[in-house]
Amino acid sequence: MSLLLSPRPIASVLIANRGEIALRIMRTCTRLGIRTVAVYSDADAQAPHVKAADEAIRIGPPPARASYLDIDAILAAAKQAGADAIHPGYGFLSENATFVKRCEAAGLIFVGPSAKAVEQMGSKIESKRIAEAADVPTVPGYHGADQSAATLLREAGRIGFPVLIKASAGGGGRGMRRVDDAKDFETALAAAKAEAEAAFGDGSILLEKFILNPRHLEVQLAGDRTGNLVHLFERDCSVQRNNQKLLEEAPAPNLPDSVRAKLFDAALKLGRTIGYDSAGTVEFIMDRDSDEPYFLEMNTRLQVEHPVTEFITGIDLVEWQLLAAAGEKLPLAQDKIRARGHAIEARITAERADLGFQSATGKLLAVDAQHGARFDSGVETGSQVSLYYDSMLAKLIAHGADRAAALTRLGKGLSELTLLGVPTIQPFLRDAVRQPLFADGHATTRFIETAYPNGWKPDAEELRSLRAAACVVWAALDSAEPAAQWISPWDRRSAVRVTSAVRPAKTSLHLVDEYGQCDADVQVGHDGIVVELDGASIDLGRPVTEGGKTTLASPSGSAFIALRDRNVVSITRAGLSLSASIRLRIEMPREHANLEKSGNAIEAPLHGVVSQLHVALGDTVERGAPIMQMEAMKLIHTLRAQVAGRIEQIRCNVGDTVPAGAILITIAPSEIEEKS
Ligand code: ADP
Numbered sequence: 001m002s003l004l005l006s007p008r009p010i011a012s013v014l015i016a017n018r019g020e021i022a023l024r025i026m027r028t029c030t031r032l033g034i035r036t037v038a039v040y041s042d043a044d045a046q047a048p049h050v051k052a053a054d055e056a057i058r059i060g061p062p063p064a065r066a067s068y069l070d071i072d073a074i075l076a077a078a079k080q081a082g083a084d085a086i087h088p089g090y091g092f093l094s095e096n097a098t099f100v101k102r103c104e105a106a107g108l109i110f111v112g113p114s115a116k117a118v119e120q121m122g123s124k125i126e127s128k129r130i131a132e133a134a135d136v137p138t139v140p141g142y143h144g145a146d147q148s149a150a151t152l153l154r155e156a157g158r159i160g161f162p163v164l165i166k167a168s169a170g171g172g173g174r175g176m177r178r179v180d181d182a183k184d185f186e187t188a189l190a191a192a193k194a195e196a197e198a199a200f201g202d203g204s205i206l207l208e209k210f211i212l213n214p215r216h217l218e219v220q221l222a223g224d225r226t227g228n229l230v231h232l233f234e235r236d237c238s239v240q241r242n243n244q245k246l247l248e249e250a251p252a253p254n255l256p257d258s259v260r261a262k263l264f265d266a267a268l269k270l271g272r273t274i275g276y277d278s279a280g281t282v283e284f285i286m287d288r289d290s291d292e293p294y295f296l297e298m299n300t301r302l303q304v305e306h307p308v309t310e311f312i313t314g315i316d317l318v319e320w321q322l323l324a325a326a327g328e329k330l331p332l333a334q335d336k337i338r339a340r341g342h343a344i345e346a347r348i349t350a351e352r353a354d355l356g357f358q359s360a361t362g363k364l365l366a367v368d369a370q371h372g373a374r375f376d377s378g379v380e381t382g383s384q385v386s387l388y389y390d391s392m393l394a395k396l397i398a399h400g401a402d403r404a405a406a407l408t409r410l411g412k413g414l415s416e417l418t419l420l421g422v423p424t425i426q427p428f429l430r431d432a433v434r435q436p437l438f439a440d441g442h443a444t445t446r447f448i449e450t451a452y453p454n455g456w457k458p459d460a461e462e463l464r465s466l467r468a469a470a471c472v473v474w475a476a477l478d479s480a481e482p483a484a485q486w487i488s489p490w491d492r493r494s495a496v497r498v499t500s501a502v503r504p505a506k507t508s509l510h511l512v513d514e515y516g517q518c519d520a521d522v523q524v525g526h527d528g529i530v531v532e533l534d535g536a537s538i539d540l541g542r543p544v545t546e547g548g549k550t551t552l553a554s555p556s557g558s559a560f561i562a563l564r565d566r567n568v569v570s571i572t573r574a575g576l577s578l579s580a581s582i583r584l585r586i587e588m589p590r591e592h593a594n595l596e597k598s599g600n601a602i603e604a605p606l607h608g609v610v611s612q613l614h615v616a617l618g619d620t621v622e623r624g625a626p627i628m629q630m631e632a633m634k635l636i637h638t639l640r641a642q643v644a645g646r647i648e649q650i651r652c653n654v655g656d657t658v659p660a661g662a663i664l665i666t667i668a669p670s671e672i673e674e675k676s
Contacts, residue, residue, distance in 0.1 A: 253441025
């Protein structure tokens with residue numbers, strides 16, 4: 001359909017976003033014959049979304065505030081490019097009512113709902129009041145105008161502990177605090193208010209009953225400007241970390257149709273009340289053992305997880321957003337919209353699942369998805385993952401005739417996806433979808449703590465064989481090889497080199513990777529290659545040559561994919577990957593393990609920005625006291641004293657960007673601590 005003849009013609013769209021969603025929007029625009037305009041910060045000058053657009057305009061330096069959140073810069077870019085419309089994607093300015101108004105004032109079509117709807121639903125307090133007035137059940141709680149600490153404490157008592165303190169302007173899981181006991185309420189309230197003020201410029205608070213075993217359910221709505229409003233079924237997004245979604249699916253598993261009907265009814269009621277005229281999502285929370293979904297909030301934009309709905313309905317939601325924005329009627333009425341099969345999405349973030357989902361940065365050395373699942377990615381081989389933006393790199397979405405089929409396809413997709421160079425949660429997701437709790441469709445938002453009470457760790461045996469293979473890759477290439485190249489260690493040339501390069505003596509190596517370090521001995525014998533590692537003997541078999549291609553009989557059968565750059569081998573197999581720095585044991589410097597081990601140095605746990613210093617030179621600190629704060633990819637990390645003592649050195653300033661492992665502060669331990 002051409003949008004050129006629409007009531008409000010759209011021939012070109014500026015996409016005020018980056019990453020996978022910018023590319024996703026461009027795909028639909030291109031299919032519809034609409035010219036695309038990308039915007040980018042200096043950090044994204046080489047990003048895939050910039051290359052994919054018909055035109056790309058620089059809007060500022062890397063920090064989002066100075067680029068993707070800079071309304072003036074974006075409107076100027078739209079003017080320069082002669083765009084008809086602006087699509088905000090999700091995040092950034094997508095739910096900013098001022099931005100919607102500014103777009104309209106500049107004569108641009110905002111691809112989204114009216115400024116009024118954005119405003120009404122942007123405040124959790126206001127949206128709850130509207131929901132209540134529309135007879136939509138909300139979570140028991142308090143969302144009154146009286147924000148005094150005394151009133152809030154009294155209300156918390158009335159609601160009954162545990163309660164959840166929420167920032168009215170909050171989003172992305174931020175600004176929430178669970179309080180289990182009245183005595184902790186005021187401290188938590190003060191902290192929540194301060195955080196909300198700092199993050200959203202609005203310290204308004206609401207209280208909710210803390211639901212103990214919640215499922216997160218949501219309904220996709222779509223409206224147009226001629227008064228049509230339909231639902232596109234529900235999604236279940238219960239698997240979350242830090243109150244942010246990781247796995248999403250449609251339809252919701254094990255959900256009675258009676259609850260489904262309540263969800264659709266409530267979502268449509270709310271949507272009609274505010275005259276909703278675009279794509280939007282009404283979110284609900286429901287205790288696992290109840291059948292009463294409570295309204296949580298409404299997101300007046302496209303959701304990250306929209307592809308699962310696209311799969312089951314066959315509808316392109318970006319196309320529907322564009323149609324509505326152009327003043328067209330939605331192409332389908334409610335009774336013509338059908339759900340078929342099942343779809344599940346996994347969000348792939350640059351995070352360390354083994355370290356409580358701490359964000360990670362670096363350069364992606366390889367990005368390669370096999371076919372079979374939809375891969376919506378914002379990155380490609382060579383992309384730099386910085387700390388400026390969200391940690392989500394890509395999404396893998398699988399569809400099947402039923403849930404089991406979708407799950408199998410997703411599991412396979414997660415195993416076959418190659419991501420090298422930056423740690424991601426790929427191996428965690430691959431394991432998580434196999435957990436019975438998820439596989440049987442019974443996950444709540446407590447899934448991770450239930451399935452992994454001690455936190456997720458990579459499988460020890462899998463890790464060992466990956467490390468062993470990394471050592472073989474290292475030994476297979478000598479320093480005369482080009483600095484970086486793709487190799488399969490088992491192709492003809494490498495396999496021959498493995499045998500010739502390391503025979504007959506044993507090669508003793510030391511390996512350090514993101515999961516730890518170990519010694520390894522690589523030996524080539526008559527029966528093949530054996531690596532002694534961690535007291536275990538990993539038999540990588542004997543190279544087999546067939547049809548000119550040599551492979552090693554690997555225990556699991558699936559192939560290793562590896563890349564070596566000088567002494568660093570990045571390797572993956574079946575969804576688990578690592579980057580190992582390997583050297584001959586003889587070259588190991590022996591002296592430098594002392595300072596970090598003693599615990600009196602505060603080290604940067606990751607590449608990030610120093611955002612606060614809580615101490616000054618000479619201060620005395622208790623063990624466990626917060627010493628400083630670092631920020632990386634929107635997450636705040638508090639670094640604490642491992643020992644009691646006196647602040648001896650401060651080697652950084654607020655605002656400094658520091659690399660992982662840098663020693664930032666040193667503490668001279670107090671005498672008591674030294675004696676103990
Ligand atoms: P945000 O706007 O920051 O995303 P939401 O209100 O949508 O915040 O909630 C995000 C997530 O936090 C929910 O999906 C759920 O996991 C958890 N959550 C929110 N409210 C409650 C509650 N009352 N009880 C328990 N968990 C909650």
